[in-house]
Each structure stands twice: as C-alpha cells, then as structure tokens.
Amino acid sequence: MKNMKCISREIAEYVYEVKLGDETIVYAPILHTAKLTASGTKGVDSDIPVEGLSASSRELVENGGAHILRPAKSPRDIGNMVILPNYKCNFNCSYCYAAKGRSNEEMDVKTLDSAMDWFLDKNRIPENDLYIFIVGGGEPLMSWRIVQEIVGKVSEAKKTRRRKISVAITTNGSLITDECARFLADSDIMVNVSFEVIPEVQNSQRGMYDEVVHGIEVLQRAGARFAIRATVSPMNVDRMPEMVDIVVDRFPRVRRLNLEAILAGKEVFGSADSLRNFLERFRDGFAEARMRGNNNGLKVISAAARMDLTMMKERFCQGDLCLTPRGDVSICRRFSSPNEENFHHTVFGHVENGRLEVDEEEYHRALEFSLADRRRCRECFLRWHCGGLCLSQQTMFPSDYYDVLCDFAREEGFECLKRCAASGGLQQGVPALSEQQSEMARSGKRNKEEQ
Numbered sequence: 001m002k003n004m005k006c007i008s009r010e011i012a013e014y015v016y017e018v019k020l021g022d023e024t025i026v027y028a029p030i031l032h033t034a035k036l037t038a039s040g041t042k043g044v045d046s047d048i049p050v051e052g053l054s055a056s057s058r059e060l061v062e063n064g065g066a067h068i069l070r071p072a073k074s075p076r077d078i079g080n081m082v083i084l085p086n087y088k089c090n091f092n093c094s095y096c097y098a099a100k101g102r103s104n105e106e107m108d109v110k111t112l113d114s115a116m117d118w119f120l121d122k123n124r125i126p127e128n129d130l131y132i133f134i135v136g137g138g139e140p141l142m143s144w145r146i147v148q149e150i151v152g153k154v155s156e157a158k159k160t161r162r163r164k165i166s167v168a169i170t171t172n173g174s175l176i177t178d179e180c181a182r183f184l185a186d187s188d189i190m191v192n193v194s195f196e197v198i199p200e201v202q203n204s205q206r207g208m209y210d211e212v213v214h215g216i217e218v219l220q221r222a223g224a225r226f227a228i229r230a231t232v233s234p235m236n237v238d239r240m241p242e243m244v245d246i247v248v249d250r251f252p253r254v255r256r257l258n259l260e261a262i263l264a265g266k267e268v269f270g271s272a273d274s275l276r277n278f279l280e281r282f283r284d285g286f287a288e289a290r291m292r293g294n295n296n297g298l299k300v301i302s303a304a305a306r307m308d309l310t311m312m313k314e315r316f317c318q319g320d321l322c323l324t325p326r327g328d329v330s331i332c333r334r335f336s337s338p339n340e341e342n343f344h345h346t347v348f349g350h351v352e353n354g355r356l357e358v359d360e361e362e363y364h365r366a367l368e369f370s371l372a373d374r375r376r377c378r379e380c381f382l383r384w385h386c387g388g389l390c391l392s393q394q395t396m397f398p399s400d401y402y403d404v405l406c407d408f409a410r411e412e413g414f415e416c417l418k419r420c421a422a423s424g425g426l427q428q429g430v431p432a433l434s435e436q437q438s439e440m441a442r443s444g445k446r447n448k449e450e451q
Helices: 050-062 109-120 140-158 178-186 199-205 209-222 237-250 272-295 360-370 391-396 399-423 435-450
Strands: 006-012 015-020 023-028 033-036 080-083 130-134 165-171 190-194 226-232 256-261 299-301 321-323 328-330 347-352 355-358
Touching (some): 006 050, 015 050, 015 399, 023 050, 023 399, 033 399, 109 130, 109 140, 109 347, 130 140, 140 178, 178 209, 190 209, 199 209, 226 237, 237 256, 256 272, 272 399, 355 360, 391 399
Parallel strands (some): 080 130, 080 321, 130 165, 165 190, 226 256, 256 299
Antiparallel strands (some): 006 015, 015 023, 023 033, 321 328, 328 347, 347 355
16 A cells, blocks of 8 residues: 555545545545445446435534534533643653643632532533543652542532542552552543653653553552553554563553554654655554553553444544643644643633633634645544544644554555455444435435425
C-alpha cells in the first residue's frame, strides 16, 4: 500500500466512493453499510442503490436515528471534568507536550472546591453519569492534598446523586507510597501509570525505572485497579511484543496495557517519510503485541491502532471541561498554560470570586477553532469516524505530516471496510450491505423519484 493512496469522494449525500488501487468500495457510514464493486468494474456498480442509500441516511439524520457523538450544546451539559492539580513535575520526559507550561504553581483548594461544586451540582445534569480525570500539567501526586480533596468531594456528592461518579488518575508512578496506594484502592480510583516498561527505554525517555516499578508493586499489593500506559516512540516501536511479555511476567495484576504512538512532529520525525515508516512499524508491531496479550489474558489497546468504524462522531473528542491550576477552564487538557501556543483559543471559563463562570460564546468559539482545518475532511469517508484528528495534532503538524496521518488512517479504514464487505457479515463492527438494507435503500430511491 506504500505507493498507493486511498482516495474518496462523496458521490451522494452521506455516500462515498472509496478507492485504493484497482479496488472500489461504496460506503454509507450513517447506515454502517459497505459494498465492494464488481471486480474489473470502473466506478460504481449500477446495481448499488446510491440515491437510495443517500435518502435513507438523510432520513436517519433528520429523524435523530443516527447515533453521532457531538460536543455538548452548552458547557453546562458536559459530564466529564479534567483536573490538573499543578504545573510541577519530578520527571523531564523527552516528549512531554506540557513542558512549556512548567512552573511550581499549584491549584488553590478554594479554586478546586468552587469548580467541583459547580460540576457536581445535582441539579445541573441530574440524570447523567459523571467522570473526573486527574491528570498532569505536571505530576498529580506532587499535590497529594488536592487529590485527596477531589476524592473527598466526590464521596460527599455520591450521597446525594443517583447516578454514578467515576474518578481516574494518571501518574508517572514514582511517588506511590503504601498510604497512597491504599487510599486509591479504598476509594475505587482507577490508576493509569505512564511507564515505558523496558528499563533502558524508560530511563532514556522518562527516568526513574526502579521507582516506578516499586510504585506498581505497591499498587498490586494494595489491590488497586490500575493499568499501564506506554508511549511508543522510534526507540521502542519494534519492541511492543517484548513489552507485553514483561508486563505479563512482572506485573500479573495488570489487565490492560495502552500502547500509544508518540504525538510529535519534526522534533522526533525528521521528515514526513520517517513518520510514515514509524506508523507502518507501529501497526505491524501492535498487531503482534495485541495477539500476544490476548493469549496471556492481557488486554492491549491503542487509540492509534483502533479503527472503530462503528462509532460516529462529529469531532475527534467531544471536548473537555479542563480545570487548570490557575483556575482557567480549557476545552483541551493539552492546552493548560498561558505559556503554550494557542492556549487562549481554548479557554471558555474561569474560577473567580468563589464561582466557576463559563462563557457560552467562548465555548463555541473554542469548538470552532478545533474544527478550523476540516476543509480537507469534506470528501473523506473517515470524517465520520476520526473527527479530523485531535486538536493537538491539528496545531502541531506541518501540512505534509498531517497528510501522512490522514493517508495512513484512510488506508487502514479501507482495509477494514474491505474485510467487512467481502465477508458478507459483521467484522470489526461494520456490516456488509444486507438484503434488508438494500431494500430500504431501493425504497428510499423510489420514494425520492415519486416525490
């Protein structure tokens, strides 16, 4: 596939012709329907009811039957809160996206309480489950009293709310003590440990291998729920199966390993071609790592390698309500400090005078900023699934690097659709064109003609 580009165009509303080499697929994402054209046929087969597929798709969208994830209409409807307790960190990771924002600044307890009171108010969205993620603008466990305050506020809120409130924390793992591990376990906090698994890779990219291993062992003894998240760079992209073996052997209580491709531009990949080479190696290595994990009871996942064509979404992520240490509210956790480029484009609220105030206009402006480069997506069949890549990638990558990411995603999507269409059934969650759907599409075409 290296010398072939996957090309798509919208041939009718919500219907796409997708080509890779000599093969063509007609895809109607709203209907989760894909069909290969006959071998040797140039263009779309005459027996594929394109107009009917379009009419049926349009009807689903207009009647609210299409399940498309969209950002909340108002920040007051957001059910996810991301909290960055500080800008401090005891690591100096080689690829850190938040390095420009480093300082000794820490969130004030009053700021935290004001924001959480607003978020946890049982009258705001009473019928929704709520999710709180404690992450790094630095290392959260360097602000242990803030972490404890968050958990305490959630415990109190659970007494009056009918719906579930879940809390997760991401940590570098080096500061986990017995007391900390017991507290997290007793509070049912999901712990995600950022850890490169292989000693020389961890020490090169992050540091403190022994300290992190100790922290993981403490979590295991405490019975805490935890997972490992490893960043995959050119240094370890060919060693993912080995990472699985180490986790299975050394950390038997781990049930999930996240292998995430490094988010970086020219500082890591000297050219767009080197990024392409890395992505191909990542794809192949991840496939072997996942298989090895499955054989040993370890779930191995990756956002970069998961082509989920069953999920429809308007944008890559639905936007955060991200509380920064200074009391600002950003739409993206990767833009958390005024020292970071484009931070001002993402802010739509602030804690002031003991109250969290959000600005509806600024919220929608921030959403528009994240969709600013969606022109390239208009003819792409994956626009309904990838959402135009994440905001960080949109602002980080030069155009030719961005093109590599898009080309690679389209090729993976094409192969997924091809397997589904050829199998005549469900595979990777996308059904082939069934007789029932064909009839519905033909009916849609006839109805349109009759009108």
